[in-house]
Amino acid sequence: MTDPAPASVSSPPPRRHRWGRAAMVLWFGALLAVPPLLLAAGLRPVSIEQRLPAEAPGWSIGRLLDTDWYQEIAAWFTDRLPLRDRAIEAHALADLTLFAESPSPRVLVGSDGWLFLRDDFATPCYPARDIRAAVRELSVLDRALRLAGKRLLFIVAPDKSGVYPGLLGGLAARAGCALANRGEFRSLLSGAGLPGYLDAWAVLAAQAAGPRPVYHRLDTHWNDWGAGAVAGAAVERLAPGLWDPGYLVLAGVESRVGALARLMGLSLREDAESWQGRRHEEPSLRSEPVSRGIELVTSTMEGSPTIGLSGLLIHDSMGNALAPHLRPYFARLTTVRSVAMGGSFGTDQPWFPEVLRQAGVLMVVKVER
Numbered sequence: 001m002t003d004p005a006p007a008s009v010s011s012p013p014p015r016r017h018r019w020g021r022a023a024m025v026l027w028f029g030a031l032l033a034v035p036p037l038l039l040a041a042g043l044r045p046v047s048i049e050q051r052l053p054a055e056a057p058g059w060s061i062g063r064l065l066d067t068d069w070y071q072e073i074a075a076w077f078t079d080r081l082p083l084r085d086r087a088i089e090a091h092a093l094a095d096l097t098l099f100a101e102s103p104s105p106r107v108l109v110g111s112d113g114w115l116f117l118r119d120d121f122a123t124p125c126y127p128a129r130d131i132r133a134a135v136r137e138l139s140v141l142d143r144a145l146r147l148a149g150k151r152l153l154f155i156v157a158p159d160k161s162g163v164y165p166g167l168l169g170g171l172a173a174r175a176g177c178a179l180a181n182r183g184e185f186r187s188l189l190s191g192a193g194l195p196g197y198l199d200a201w202a203v204l205a206a207q208a209a210g211p212r213p214v215y216h217r218l219d220t221h222w223n224d225w226g227a228g229a230v231a232g233a234a235v236e237r238l239a240p241g242l243w244d245p246g247y248l249v250l251a252g253v254e255s256r257v258g259a260l261a262r263l264m265g266l267s268l269r270e271d272a273e274s275w276q277g278r279r280h281e282e283p284s285l286r287s288e289p290v291s292r293g294i295e296l297v298t299s300t301m302e303g304s305p306t307i308g309l310s311g312l313l314i315h316d317s318m319g320n321a322l323a324p325h326l327r328p329y330f331a332r333l334t335t336v337r338s339v340a341m342g343g344s345f346g347t348d349q350p351w352f353p354e355v356l357r358q359a360g361v362l363m364v365v366k367v368e369r
Helices: 015-040 061-065 067-079 084-098 128-147 169-174 176-192 200-208 224-238 259-263 323-329 352-358
Strands: 107-109 115-117 151-157 248-257 269-277 284-291 294-300 311-315 332-338 361-367
Touching (some): 200 224, 248 259, 269 323, 311 323, 323 332
Antiparallel strands (some): 107 115, 248 269, 284 294
16 A cells, blocks of 8 residues: 655745736836826826816715726726826727827828818718708808898808818728719809808819818818918908909918827827918907807907898808908907807807897808718
């Protein structure tokens, strides 16, 4: 009979393994401790994303069992992590430079470093009857305003992809529906004989063929030169001969971070010419908040020759660069703009009827998409 084999005794791990485990624990603890310490020291991340940070979640006993509450806490804490902006930018830059890919699903990369908004290419192919219905509604609005002794000036701000199709690169294959919609819409608008329609596509295409760009390379908006060209066409439509060809003066070149770059989490900069208007006087401005996120800005001119009508300009973000070039040509111009994320405007606003009553011309600027 043989004796049972002695039980094996495990030997303690080598000292270097114990030190390695301790170092990992210390490193993990530091990762957890450093952000709160930096927050306590007053260090806050710089917001580089085109969105509002997550709000602090509300507290109640019942939310302790709500898993969504903990996700809200995580989102709030993550948005306020010190150096978060640097980490986002490093990750985004790696995607863009190493893989030639946009780090944001909302931004697409064209050729020669030009960026485009994905929404330009996400438009469905609209049935022709829907486009005809939209043009009919514009015709009704134009007639209604003329019966009331007023004028309409309707401006579609073209998508950047429609003005610079040669810079789309491989993105051109995605532009089929946008191209078809644009062609049908322009054809119907031109054929409708609307006195109040301004063909901004033609204005900007003529300028884009010249030496200066009319849109920002890293932004979805037109630049000062493009906005000035559209403003000149608008003034000439309302008061032929009033626009001064020497009105725009080159004020310098500024380095700016593009909005599309920010959407990617990057602070990429481009040099953009700053063009400013020069007349005999500067318009006087008065701002008035009228509802949540909506502000009325009224400008007046005293001595310079102006359009013989008071104006009301309703615009989206494309009008931000346009309005400063229109104000010096109106004795009185009121612009309606959103000054905060979430600000919305509708003609049912209680202040709108009186503002419209005072205007002799209604100008509407709406981006193509």
